[in-house]
Amino acid sequence: MHSPLPIASKLAKPGIRNGKYQDVAVAPNTSVAPRSFLQTDIVPLLLSLGSVSLVTALLLLLEQTVAVSLVPIAYLLPVVLAATRWGIWPATLASIASMAEADFFFFPPIFSFQVEDPQEVVDLLLFLVVALVSSNLASRLRQETETLRQRERDIQNLYDFSRRLAACFTVSELISAIENYLALTLGQPAVFFAAKTDGQLEPPRCGPVPRVVNENVTSAIEASAPSVRSVIDSATRNVWLLRMVSSETAILGLVAVNIGTGSTDTLQIRTRRVDAILEEVSLTLQRIDIEKAMEDARLRLQGQLLRDAFHGTLSHELRTPLSAIRGSASVLDSIPVVQKDERIRSLVEAISDEVAELDGFIQSLLNATRVTAGGVTPHLEWTDPRDIANAAIKARARRLVAHKVETDFADELPLVHVDSGLIEESCGQLLENAAKYSPSGSTISVSVRRKQSDVVLSISDQGVGITTDERPHLGRRLFRSQRHQASIPGSGLGFWIASIFVGANGGSIDITSAGQGLGATASITLPGSAMTKPETTVASNE
Amino acid sequence: MNRPANNVLLIEDESKIRRFLRAGFELQGYAVSEAENANDGLKAATFSAPDLIILDLNLPDLHGSEVLERIRSWSNVPVIILSIISSEDEKVRLLQAGADDYVVKPFGMAELLARSEAALRRYFKSATENPVVVAGPLSVDLVTRTVSLNKQPIRLTRKEYRLLHILATHVGLVVTHDQLLKDIWSGNQRDNIQYLRILVRKLRQKIETDPNHPRLLVTESGVGYRLQARFEDIAAD
Numbered sequence: 001m002h003s004p005l006p007i008a009s010k011l012a013k014p015g016i017r018n019g020k021y022q023d024v025a026v027a028p029n030t031s032v033a034p035r036s037f038l039q040t041d042i043v044p045l046l047l048s049l050g051s052v053s054l055v056t057a058l059l060l061l062l063e064q065t066v067a068v069s070l071v072p073i074a075y076l077l078p079v080v081l082a083a084t085r086w087g088i089w090p091a092t093l094a095s096i097a098s099m100a101e102a103d104f105f106f107f108p109p110i111f112s113f114q115v116e117d118p119q120e121v122v123d124l125l126l127f128l129v130v131a132l133v134s135s136n137l138a139s140r141l142r143q144e145t146e147t148l149r150q151r152e153r154d155i156q157n158l159y160d161f162s163r164r165l166a167a168c169f170t171v172s173e174l175i176s177a178i179e180n181y182l183a184l185t186l187g188q189p190a191v192f193f194a195a196k197t198d199g200q201l202e203p204p205r206c207g208p209v210p211r212v213v214n215e216n217v218t219s220a221i222e223a224s225a226p227s228v229r230s231v232i233d234s235a236t237r238n239v240w241l242l243r244m245v246s247s248e249t250a251i252l253g254l255v256a257v258n259i260g261t262g263s264t265d266t267l268q269i270r271t272r273r274v275d276a277i278l279e280e281v282s283l284t285l286q287r288i289d290i291e292k293a294m295e296d297a298r299l300r301l302q303g304q305l306l307r308d309a310f311h312g313t314l315s316h317e318l319r320t321p322l323s324a325i326r327g328s329a330s331v332l333d334s335i336p337v338v339q340k341d342e343r344i345r346s347l348v349e350a351i352s353d354e355v356a357e358l359d360g361f362i363q364s365l366l367n368a369t370r371v372t373a374g375g376v377t378p379h380l381e382w383t384d385p386r387d388i389a390n391a392a393i394k395a396r397a398r399r400l401v402a403h404k405v406e407t408d409f410a411d412e413l414p415l416v417h418v419d420s421g422l423i424e425e426s427c428g429q430l431l432e433n434a435a436k437y438s439p440s441g442s443t444i445s446v447s448v449r450r451k452q453s454d455v456v457l458s459i460s461d462q463g464v465g466i467t468t469d470e471r472p473h474l475g476r477r478l479f480r481s482q483r484h485q486a487s488i489p490g491s492g493l494g495f496w497i498a499s500i501f502v503g504a505n506g507g508s509i510d511i512t513s514a515g516q517g518l519g520a521t522a523s524i525t526l527p528g529s530a531m532t533k534p535e536t537t538v539a540s541n542e
Numbered sequence: 543m544n545r546p547a548n549n550v551l552l553i554e555d556e557s558k559i560r561r562f563l564r565a566g567f568e569l570q571g572y573a574v575s576e577a578e579n580a581n582d583g584l585k586a587a588t589f590s591a592p593d594l595i596i597l598d599l600n601l602p603d604l605h606g607s608e609v610l611e612r613i614r615s616w617s618n619v620p621v622i623i624l625s626i627i628s629s630e631d632e633k634v635r636l637l638q639a640g641a642d643d644y645v646v647k648p649f650g651m652a653e654l655l656a657r658s659e660a661a662l663r664r665y666f667k668s669a670t671e672n673p674v675v676v677a678g679p680l681s682v683d684l685v686t687r688t689v690s691l692n693k694q695p696i697r698l699t700r701k702e703y704r705l706l707h708i709l710a711t712h713v714g715l716v717v718t719h720d721q722l723l724k725d726i727w728s729g730n731q732r733d734n735i736q737y738l739r740i741l742v743r744k745l746r747q748k749i750e751t752d753p754n755h756p757r758l759l760v761t762e763s764g765v766g767y768r769l770q771a772r773f774e775d776i777a778a779d
Binding site: 315316319320321322323324325326327328330331333334335352355359379381382383384386387388390391407409415419420421424 | 556558559561562563565566569600626627629630631647648649650651652735736739740742743754755756761763764
């Protein structure tokens with residue numbers, strides 16, 4: 001068995017090993033301590049004397065048939081019996097009594113303690129030595145057997161407990177298992193103070209606890225130091241052990257066990273048992289920690305797989321037929337006969353437009369899954385903001401065909417350090433919204449300006465504008481204004497995606513509107529470049 | 543140039559896509575052959591010696607990038623990639639692996655035809671005698687290293703000319719940032735893309751009618767730059 005110190009350290013919070021160690025002292029020797037003669041019960045002594053007398057009586061009955069030389073051997077029987085059944089002291093008494101009775105009844109002169117033949121004196125002394133040695137051996141054997149049995153019982157108990165622990169999958173199951181088991185094996189109440197997230201302890205779920213124990217629990221937590229201590233309840237003289245229960249990642253709480261009263265030996269043994277049990281608990285806690293981590297990882301993996309499948313399916317299964325439609329329409333469009341016939345041509349155009357819209361919607365969904373997956377990691381590089389605006393306008397050309405798009409780029413714009421793909425997509429979403437919520441033929445203005453060190457990319461329309469009611473909801477996923485739900489198709493994803501993409505680049509989106517019907521301006525502010533003037537001149541030197 | 547019809551090999555598993563590609567190419571006078579998986583595609587590429595390969599990335603038996611690598615191990619035939627994945631990293635990787643250009647699905651036929659023509663022009667350029675590359679109003683004489691815009695000669699710095707030279711030799715095709723940085727700065731400034739951005743700005747000031755809306759030297763977001771061969775390319779899509 002382990003000495004209790006390492007067990008306590010394992011259960012204790014790291015760093016408190018050097019804390020005040022108020023425990024009852026425990027001797028490292030685990031065998032049952034030898035008992036003093038005075039503590040020996042009187043009954044085994046009487047029984048051993050009785051068995052010696054019984055042998056005497058039998059020998060007297062069989063006196064005619066048994067040779068005198070066999071008498072000492074017969075007396076070894078009660079000696080060994082006493083040694084194996086009652087221990088060393090009854091066996092020693094039996095040895096002396098046997099020698100005396102043998103001398104008295106069987107060695108001439110009979111009925112006298114005197115011995116005539118010196119040879120017989122030697123025989124008797126030899127007998128005494130043999131009896132004492134064998135009684136010593138036998139009683140030691142008995143002691144060791146007893147110790148082994150006790151250990152076996154302890155191990156069996158622990159085994160039962162660990163089997164119960166194996167069935168624990170949550171911390172609360174574990175806690176009730178600890179309480180039950182400690183109470184059952186020690187026959188005394190055990191209470192658990194669960195730790196709350198703020199570091200305080202919850203009051204125990206069951207059983208009254210002496211005030212002094214409660215006070216000690218509180219002080220143990222406040223001191224956040226000695227997690228291992230013993231407290232004596234002065235009213236009942238019961239000793240309570242306080243032990244911190246913690247896994248590698250967190251402190252679960254503190255368990256208070258009543259180990260009763262008794263001698264130091266008894267308390268030592270019980271302390272060891274409690275510590276062995278709690279060691280088992282700490283292993284189980286580690287296991288639960290590992291299982292929880294594995295479960296988390298498994299869930300994450302499943303989520304990832306599902307997302308990847310979604311991405312793959314959306315991308316491939318939807319975009320492949322879409323590509324075939326788009327491509328076929330574009331081939332039709334290039335045939336002179338179709339180009340000449342305005343009616344057919346407008347049909348082909350309609351196909352292309354609808355495909356572009358569907359594709360935009362799929363792109364939004366893909367972006368949304370990317371965002372919800374938390375997978376927006378911008379790939380930053382130096383980019384000309386004008387290139388971003390131009391690319392966004394070009395990508396949405398089909399959606400903007402009914403509007404007049406005006407651009408106004410300031411001179412001397414700095415480069416921006418962003419993920420151009422993400423900003424282009426955001427800008428595209430805002431352009432699409434502008435086209436959606438403003439009448440055909442109206443103007444959409446795109447401007448890129450410098451504002452102090454930042455670059456602001458604005459998109460203004462002459463559309464329905466934004467009311468004060470709608471304002472707070474902008475940027476929420478799936479928000480669509482009541483005003484437009486029936487009249488303008490949309491998913492409510494666009495602005496939400498745009499905000500997140502811009503946010504991931506360290507920028508922000510702001511929407512202003514003079515009110516209903518007065519148009520709106522969406523502005524993407526991108527953080528200014530940290531590029532210094534000397535660097536900009538390097539390229540132009542030659 | 544009155545050469546026989548160009549042979550284009552389509553390696554694409556989706557029959558619906560192959561159907562319109564065939565129609566689109568045949569309408570423009572190409573001879574078309576098809577392969578529905580990588581294995582057949584590699585065989586056809588070896589035996590029928592196509593002038594151009596249109597390669598889908600998502601093939602049932604082998605990934606398109608692997609097919610590209612195998613083709614590149616023995617042939618310089620122009621390869622244009624079709625893909626649904628539109629991540630910039632993937633595009634750059636494919637271009638570095640030897641693809642001449644890429645088109646992201648869904649796409650219009652005009653776009654693919656423009657890329658195809660540009661790739662073929664570059665492939666057969668060695669056979670032509672004319673060292674002058676014409677892109678709209680811009681002409682670049684690669685031998686005398688003179689540049690003129692609307693027939694008026696313009697002066698470029700050494701680096702500006704270097705940039706234009708690389709783009710002109712790939713006219714109509716995308717050239718990656720990496721390649722431009724490597725060629726212009728000889729590998730010293732490969733991570734400093736801002737130098738390239740500024741150089742492009744300066745070149746646009748000299749060759750574009752409206753530098754804010756470039757029509758000749760266009761940006762391919764996150765990938766590189768392209769010198770447009772024809773103005774119609776922009777209007778077509």
